Amino acid sequence: MTYAIPGSDYPTARDALIEVIEAEGLVVGAVLPFNQMLQRTGGEGAATPFLKAEIFQFCSAALAWRMVTEDPAQIALCPLSIAIYVTAAEPERVVMVYRSPGSATPARAKAQALLFKLVERAGELAKLRW
Numbered sequence: 001m002t003y004a005i006p007g008s009d010y011p012t013a014r015d016a017l018i019e020v021i022e023a024e025g026l027v028v029g030a031v032l033p034f035n036q037m038l039q040r041t042g043g044e045g046a047a048t049p050f051l052k053a054e055i056f057q058f059c060s061a062a063l064a065w066r067m068v069t070e071d072p073a074q075i076a077l078c079p080l081s082i083a084i085y086v087t088a089a090e091p092e093r094v095v096m097v098y099r100s101p102g103s104a105t106p107a108r109a110k111a112q113a114l115l116f117k118l119v120e121r122a123g124e125l126a127k128l129r130w
Contacts, residue, residue: 035085
């Protein structure tokens with residue numbers, strides 16, 4: 001799922017994403033510096049498509065519990081994550097993306113709704129602050 005944030009910049013959108021995750025009572029467990037990882041592993045002189053790219057991982061213990069009690073294999077959906085990036089081709093376009101867990105079960109539908117809400121709120125907050 002992709003959500004572009006017109007009228008903002010990367011640092012503002014990044015801060016907004018962290019703020020809305022925390023406002024939901026969730027904790028960002030890890031921030032993966034994805035573009036830096038690509039730069040290190042791409043070989044000397046290799047260019048990534050990104051100027052900046054990070055992946056934010058977080059979890060709701062209550063939601064994780066619901067998901068794995070529905071189906072233990074849903075452990076693969078935890079932690080939830082949202083990525084934010086800016087590409088070299090479109091340096092003024094900030095984008096947030098996430099993998100949809102789908103809505104095949106009630107807990108997956110809750111996870112889907114949570115991810116959508118977080119991205120939508122972060123986008124709105126980023127536009128207001130910029």
